[in-house]
Amino acid sequence: MRRHLHLRALPAAAAIVTAAVTVTVAPASGAGAAGPTSVTVAPASRAPVSAQDRAWLREAHQANLAEIDVGELAGKKGATSEVRSAGRMLVTDHTAFDGKVTRLAERLGVSLPKTPTPADTAAADRLRNESGKAFDQDFLSTMVSGHRKVIADTRTQVSQGSSTRVIALAKNALPELRKHLAMLRKTQTSG
Structure with a gap:
């Protein structure tokens, strides 16, 4: 041939x-x-997508999946109207944010996990078996610590990321995440 x-x-x-x-x-x-x-x-170029950018997109997606799952639980099982309201807000806001994360990851060719982290899955399973005041306290404690971690990871992305698009998404997420943390802390102290 x-x-x-x-x-x-x-x-x-x-x-x-x-x-x-x-x-x-x-x-x-x-x-x-x-x-x-x-x-x-020069050819049209996209800002590079670093390992930091990829890791943050994956972690943000997994955190969103976990918060949506646990938020749905709180919306149904919360003993107080504040916890039920917090759960519904987390579902709404993290669903919207996850749409942005998944669209950007798709555009950048970053594959995302299909499930939350094993630790987040274990926390959701634990919460499924709780009720009443114990559920509310565990939900709030879990969400406060989860939001602290996500905020720290997002601040790291803003300062150490490479892709301007991923950094911009992280910057835009910070005020909403801080608002969630403040609301969760307030609900935690009022109960």
Whole structure:
């Protein structure tokens, strides 16, 4: 079987297409025309997606899955209206945030886990077996510590991430996460 020479050139052509290109433009003829002009055209590039960016997207997604699950439990099982309200708010806000996380991860080619972390799954299982005041206290304690961790991880992403898009998403998430933490602490002290 005979190999076509133009097929062997494809890898080299691909390298050329992705590299910066310098184009020399000849001037129009006539009075006042300057000499040839060179322009370098760089390919469209996305900010790099570092291991830090990928890890934060995965962790944020898993935290969202956990908060949605536990928030649904609190919305149904909470002994007080404050805990039920907190649960519903977590479901609404983390569902919206997770939509942003998953869309960005898809655009950047980052695969996300399909389930929460084993520790978050164990906490949800524990909460499923509780009721009344014990449920409320454990839910609030779990959510306060979870939000502290997510806020710390998000602050790390803002300061150490590479992708401007992932950093922007993290920056936009911080005020909402802080609002959740304040509401959870307030509910914790009022009960």
